[in-house]
Amino acid sequence: MCGNCGCSELGDLPIHTHHQPEHSKNEKIRSLTITQSILSKNDRLAERNRNYFLAKGLLVLNILSSPGSGKTALIERTITERTTEMAEDASAIASSLQDRLKVGVVVGDLETDNDAKRLRSTGASAIQITTGGVCHLEAEMVLQASQNLNLDLIDLLIIENVGNLVCPAAYDLGESLRVVLLSVTEGEDKPLKYPTMFKSADVIIVNKIDIAEAVEFDREQALTNIQKIAPEATIFEVSARTGVGMEAWYDYLEEKMHKGFSHKGFSTEDASRSQTDIA
Amino acid sequence: MHEVSIMSQTLEIATENAQQQGANQIHRLKMRIGEMSGVVPEALNFAFDVVTEGTIAQGAKLEMEIVPVVCYCPHCQIEFQPPDLFYECPQCDRLSNKIIAGREIELTSLEIS
Ligand SMILES: Nc1nc2c(ncn2[C@@H]2O[C@H](COP(=O)(O)OP(=O)(O)O)[C@@H](O)[C@H]2O)c(=O)[nH]1
Ligand SMILES: [Mg+2]
Ligand SMILES: [Zn+2]
Ligand SMILES: [Zn+2]
Numbered sequence: 001m002c003g004n005c006g007c008s009e010l011g012d013l014p015i016h017t018h019h020q021p022e023h024s025k026n027e028k029i030r031s032l033t034i035t036q037s038i039l040s041k042n043d044r045l046a047e048r049n050r051n052y053f054l055a056k057g058l059l060v061l062n063i064l065s066s067p068g069s070g071k072t073a074l075i076e077r078t079i080t081e082r083t084t085e086m087a088e089d090a091s092a093i094a095s096s097l098q099d100r101l102k103v104g105v106v107v108g109d110l111e112t113d114n115d116a117k118r119l120r121s122t123g124a125s126a127i128q129i130t131t132g133g134v135c136h137l138e139a140e141m142v143l144q145a146s147q148n149l150n151l152d153l154i155d156l157l158i159i160e161n162v163g164n165l166v167c168p169a170a171y172d173l174g175e176s177l178r179v180v181l182l183s184v185t186e187g188e189d190k191p192l193k194y195p196t197m198f199k200s201a202d203v204i205i206v207n208k209i210d211i212a213e214a215v216e217f218d219r220e221q222a223l224t225n226i227q228k229i230a231p232e233a234t235i236f237e238v239s240a241r242t243g244v245g246m247e248a249w250y251d252y253l254e255e256k257m258h259k260g261f262s263h264k265g266f267s268t269e270d271a272s273r274s275q276t277d278i279a
Numbered sequence: 280m281h282e283v284s285i286m287s288q289t290l291e292i293a294t295e296n297a298q299q300q301g302a303n304q305i306h307r308l309k310m311r312i313g314e315m316s317g318v319v320p321e322a323l324n325f326a327f328d329v330v331t332e333g334t335i336a337q338g339a340k341l342e343m344e345i346v347p348v349v350c351y352c353p354h355c356q357i358e359f360q361p362p363d364l365f366y367e368c369p370q371c372d373r374l375s376n377k378i379i380a381g382r383e384i385e386l387t388s389l390e391i392s
């Protein structure tokens with residue numbers, strides 16, 4: 001018997017689908033207008049992250065790709081090469097300045113923490129988010145994980161998202177730049193197959209160009225597709241393995257970082273305020 | 280799967296709204312899904328059956344309105360519906376990345392009792 005209205009419909013019928021407006025005086029079906037974006041909660045939290053990171057003078061990268069395109073490899077090389085070089089620059093300017101460019105990494109993975117281990121071996125602090133099957137990172141997860149890093153000592157926060165070109169596109173994390181990787185083994189038409197992701201990218205990196213010839217990668221076709229899908233994205237062609245092409249990527253990052261640093265200069269007050277807000 | 284988490288969040292919002300109205304059953308949910316939202320309607324339908332089981336929305340109908348992509352060309356100051364994945368302005372042939380509509384994942388209305 002239906003607990004709602006006392007009728008005796010049973011069997012295979014899904015509960016309550018038998019209810020009609022006239023079925024019971026107490027069960028008038030009425031319509032309710034809502035119009036709410038399902039991701040509005042994440043969007044709000046992402047905006048909070050963005051203000052928080054900005055106040056701390058952090059440049060934040062959200063790195064996305066299919067599994068195996070080379071996200072971890074790119075981050076590893078960026079950390080080891082860039083931090084060393086910046087340190088040399090800094091010592092040239094002021095020899096007392098011992099600090100290196102400090103990088104913090106947040107890594108999302110379905111199950112393991114292998115990537116975080118790989119990244120820690122470069123000397124960077126890396127926090128693993130094991131999503132337990134969730135195929136993307138959300139703004140709240142990133143904020144929680146970032147609390148395990150000393151953000152005041154970090155200049156660049158790199159988020160390696162879960163390897164997936166579909167749903168991470170819809171989840172803003174509060175990043176400054178969205179970086180999408182495509183390796184030459186994945187085919188020239190990848191941007192056409194995942195337009196939502198590629199259209200949301202600020203930067204598109206073609207990785208593994210060291211093996212482009214071996215896999216008969218059609219470079220012209222790939223670049224045409226990328227430019228047509230994402231006309232305003234900045235494109236780099238690199239090999240995270242050999243280091244070819246990475247210089248341009250570093251220069252770009254450095255330019256963006258300097259913009260970030262200028263924020264740090266005049267917003268220390270905001271930074272301490274937003275920290276207490278979140279704590 | 281992405282659609283399951285989208286659908287659970289949808290159900291959460293729907294349930295909250297229904298309960299605020301003193302309703303104890305949801306009969307119908309209407310959503311707007313953008314063509315460029317990255318969400319697959321069939322997968323949403325499947326996820327809907329899974330997440331509504333044993334809830335006040337069990338057996339409810341899910342209706343989805345697919346929202347086509349609308350772009351804006353800042354040069355010509357016109358809106359246009361691109362015929363393919365390349366968002367080329369029909370007047371000046373420039374590529375646009377200003378998407379005005381087509382990314383929606385929205386719950387628009389409910390039927391409750
Ligand atoms: N040949 C070549 N292999 C690469 C390159 N970058 C990454 N790989 C390899 O691709 C595999 C996946 O890389 P990984 O960084 O773990 O990818 P992720 O899943 O996107 O983090 C590893 O075996 C890497 O050594 C590259 O530029 N060239
Ligand atoms: Mg990885
Ligand atoms: Zn009944
Ligand atoms: Zn997902």
Ligand SMILES: [Zn+2]
Nearest residue numbers: 352355368371
């Ligand atoms: Zn135009």
